[in-house]
Amino acid sequence: MPEGDLATLVAAAAAGDTEAWNTLVSRYGPLVHATCRRWRLNDADAADVSQTVWLRLVENLDRLREPQALPGWLMTTATRECTRQYRAQQRERPDDPAVHLDRAPDDGAGGDAVDGDLLRHERDAALRAAFAELPEHCRQLLGLLMRPQPIPYADISARLGMPCGAIGPNRARCLERLRRSPALRALLTDAD
Structure with missing residues (x-):
């Protein structure tokens, strides 16, 4: 399927068009993966989170009200899944200081800075997507x-x-x- 309109692509994927789905994954997979890598997830955890994000999209694709907002939705979902992964790792090894060094987003600051950084990245991605629609x-x-x-x-x-x-x-x-x-x-x- 050619690049095409995102709304058409989302509708086709929701209707079961494998080619449309593959186009979505190839077009937005790097965005999801980059979000996972930002959280410094190892390759296996990043792959798990990516799969979970795509699973969430499959579950919610027919309910996506604004197909043009898909990039922002994917980033938000990836960020939430990375947060879950990060918290799960902390529960598994709460006394291991390496957990904090190994899994925290690469911004060199504490929790408030992480939230601010994530919000800024989410906003920037949405702004880039909106700008591309102009x-x-x-x-x-x-x-x-x-x-x-x-x-x-x-x-x-x-x-x-x-x-x-x-x-x-x-x-x-x-x-x-x-x-x-x-x-x-x-x-x-x-x-x-």
Whole structure:
């Protein structure tokens, strides 16, 4: 199946299309695996957690309200499964200090920092997914406006062939589209 629309791909996988399912796994498997590796899980535990995440998706695929939010859903589920794995390892060897060094996410800080880091990664993934859903002209415009070094409107106007007076209104419309993205709405719903 070609890359295609994510909603179509999710619907096909939910209907039992093996090719669609394989496309989802190949497209988003690296995201799940990277989340597991972030928690410094060994290969066997990372594989177990990955399988559990895909099992959860099989169980919930037909109930996924916003197919475009799938990347955020996968990251959230992988993070939760990694947390379960981490806690299970602590229960098995509570007095072993290596558990804390071996399994804690690689951020060099305590629990609050871990939570903040996980939330930031979840938010960033949702934002990237939402940004990818925007029309090309919005991605170009916002990409130019959000650079670390500000670009003058005259330069943006020349690059995009857009009048300077249209940049602000177009920016507002593109940001509104971004806010309404299912990927970001799913993240905001999870936070409630």
